[in-house]
Amino acid sequence: MRHLQEALFLSDKGYADLKKAILACTLTNLAMLLPFCVTVMLFAEILSPIAGGSDIQWNHIWMLWGAGLVSATLVFFAAKNDYRKTYIASYKESNTTRLRIAEHLRKLPMSFFNTKDLSALTTNMMADCSSMESLLSSTIPPLIANGITVTLTCILLAFFDWRLALCVFVTVPLAFLIIWLSRKRQKKLFETQVDAKLAAADQVQEYLEGMKIIKSCGLAGARFSALNEALLAMKRIAVKVEMAVGVFMSSASMVLQAGIGLTIFVGAWLLTRGQIALLPLLMFLLMVTRIYGPILAILANLSALLNLNVVTSRLRTLLTTPVMAGDGQALASCDIVMDHVTFAYNQEAVIKDFSCTIPEGSVTALVGPSGSGKSTISKLIARFWDVQQGQITVGGRDIKTMAPESLMRYMSFVFQDVTLFNDTVMNNIRIGNPAATDAQVMAAAKAAYCDEFVQQLPEGYETILGENGSTLSGGERQRLSIARALLKNAPIILLDEATASLDPENEVLVQKAIATLVAGKTVIIIAHRLRTVASADQILVLDDGKLVEQGTHDDLMAANGLYHKLYQIQQESLGWAV
Numbered sequence: 001m002r003h004l005q006e007a008l009f010l011s012d013k014g015y016a017d018l019k020k021a022i023l024a025c026t027l028t029n030l031a032m033l034l035p036f037c038v039t040v041m042l043f044a045e046i047l048s049p050i051a052g053g054s055d056i057q058w059n060h061i062w063m064l065w066g067a068g069l070v071s072a073t074l075v076f077f078a079a080k081n082d083y084r085k086t087y088i089a090s091y092k093e094s095n096t097t098r099l100r101i102a103e104h105l106r107k108l109p110m111s112f113f114n115t116k117d118l119s120a121l122t123t124n125m126m127a128d129c130s131s132m133e134s135l136l137s138s139t140i141p142p143l144i145a146n147g148i149t150v151t152l153t154c155i156l157l158a159f160f161d162w163r164l165a166l167c168v169f170v171t172v173p174l175a176f177l178i179i180w181l182s183r184k185r186q187k188k189l190f191e192t193q194v195d196a197k198l199a200a201a202d203q204v205q206e207y208l209e210g211m212k213i214i215k216s217c218g219l220a221g222a223r224f225s226a227l228n229e230a231l232l233a234m235k236r237i238a239v240k241v242e243m244a245v246g247v248f249m250s251s252a253s254m255v256l257q258a259g260i261g262l263t264i265f266v267g268a269w270l271l272t273r274g275q276i277a278l279l280p281l282l283m284f285l286l287m288v289t290r291i292y293g294p295i296l297a298i299l300a301n302l303s304a305l306l307n308l309n310v311v312t313s314r315l316r317t318l319l320t321t322p323v324m325a326g327d328g329q330a331l332a333s334c335d336i337v338m339d340h341v342t343f344a345y346n347q348e349a350v351i352k353d354f355s356c357t358i359p360e361g362s363v364t365a366l367v368g369p370s371g372s373g374k375s376t377i378s379k380l381i382a383r384f385w386d387v388q389q390g391q392i393t394v395g396g397r398d399i400k401t402m403a404p405e406s407l408m409r410y411m412s413f414v415f416q417d418v419t420l421f422n423d424t425v426m427n428n429i430r431i432g433n434p435a436a437t438d439a440q441v442m443a444a445a446k447a448a449y450c451d452e453f454v455q456q457l458p459e460g461y462e463t464i465l466g467e468n469g470s471t472l473s474g475g476e477r478q479r480l481s482i483a484r485a486l487l488k489n490a491p492i493i494l495l496d497e498a499t500a501s502l503d504p505e506n507e508v509l510v511q512k513a514i515a516t517l518v519a520g521k522t523v524i525i526i527a528h529r530l531r532t533v534a535s536a537d538q539i540l541v542l543d544d545g546k547l548v549e550q551g552t553h554d555d556l557m558a559a560n561g562l563y564h565k566l567y568q569i570q571q572e573s574l575g576w577a578v
Helices: 002-008 013-046 058-106 110-112 118-161 162-169 171-183 183-209 213-214 226-274 279-307 308-319 374-381 402-407 425-430 438-447 451-455 474-488 504-517 553-559 561-574
Strands: 336-345 346-360 363-367 389-392 411-415 492-496 522-526 538-543 546-551
Touching: 002 118, 013 058, 013 118, 013 279, 058 118, 058 308, 110 308, 118 162, 118 183, 118 279, 118 308, 162 226, 162 279, 171 183, 171 226, 171 279, 183 226, 226 279, 336 374, 346 374, 346 389, 346 402, 346 538, 346 546, 346 553, 363 374, 374 389, 374 522, 411 504, 425 438, 425 474, 438 451, 438 474, 474 504, 492 504, 538 553, 546 553, 546 561, 553 561
Parallel strands: 363 522, 363 538, 411 492, 492 522
Antiparallel strands: 336 346, 336 389, 538 546
16 A cells, blocks of 8 residues: 555644544444344344244343344444545645645745746645545545455355355456546546646636736636636536436436346255245345445545546656755855856756856846846856756855755845735734744834834734735835845845835835845845945846946946946936926
8 A cells, every 4th residue: 555655645643543533444344234133133033933943032122122222332433433544544644744844835936936827836736635635534544444344244145155156246347447447538528627727726816816907908707818718618517527427327327236136146046946045045135235336436436536647747746847956054254256157947048157246245237138137147156056057056056956945044035026925014013033022023014113003003003914915005015025135134135126116205214224124234135226336345247147247336337338328328318207
């Protein structure tokens, strides 16, 4: 069964729990046979006079009633243990798997997320884990347990009369053959259904994210044809899947239950020829109505197992994607050196043979036209991606040898697009340093000029911000991001267009907060407004992924190159008006 652990991506505890669940289901099935055995013995006692035996022994009848009550009690406790070992254990394992996926995603390079839609990853964590949860609770343990029970029952019946036992089970291989022959068709339908669900999820996400454009352009409702078609496609394939599974299952069920008629026919023939007694025949007839229940359950679960590979293949792709590894050794300094770095998105080079040195404690600005590679440089330094050629070192160490978590301890980020969580103001700032006290969080907020607007919120620092800080303005969200970076107090600061989309009032406050943040740090600034970086220690000018100019503001203005051209264009635009 070890291959089952690998196929289902179970933890060691989950695998141990699965074996316990199979044992619990087997005990439940065996316990369920006890009332049946009591029933057979009761019938035998009642029919004894008819079969030519002794009169009814009423003390035996009452003993059998007592045995029936005891067996019912055993069934209750077995079923209770069954539930605990299957459903509760599977819920815990599902939770473990989701956390395992989340932890794995955290360690993956950003290049992985360029090839994956958010809806696909959400489906991995939610729908696929739910499918695995169902398999672990109501499919695999009952299936294996039913197989064990049916095998034991078949052996037991063969001791009484091998001919009738053969009649009971002769149709089982034929029923399984129908399901087995249909496996390719069912698997293909399951794969198509998964693709249709993902396509529908993509369209729903796009529809919700683009609601402003949809409303402004009158594309709401049925007129949004892509969403409508995706949902219709999902409905059509769902109907096909249910129809196909239903046809195959119904065919297998009819073939299987033909064994009832065959057992009755052969039993009656043997009875008329005097080759079997009435009571054994009645026992077989009772058994044949009981035995097909577990077998039908196995057939039904086989369809779910055919879908197992469709579900696990996506999890396998995700969980076997190599993570960004490295050690956690401390850095001796924060000097940053990029040595002949080349990097490409999807085979298209965006950084080309880039080399520069950023001394510790200095302020370096990255400028250039849109799409020149400024943001990519900052993300390469943070090891969001690994370079294809060249080397990036921090404190003399190649960042490829550093664990991402270790490297992140030395860096803080303030992006143009701030990400806030649907949590309190306090907890959103505390992300910068989870161990910080409330007093330290509020001190960082004051230093980032957040305290004034936070105090005006309904519950102050305990106010829930809503999804991505939807209750705040852009400037307020930006200042919270700076407070988060202040709390982290990392020696390297990366600022990516932190004031690009702010109004003048908020820009002043954010710039004051940034001035507090960058004091004494190694700072990398990405800016389109060149006047904001005129005082930087060095300015790196990029164009088409290459370093074309380097120096101070005065040096670059005197060189009369690309920087001078961009600066003059911006100066001319300051006087533009409608």
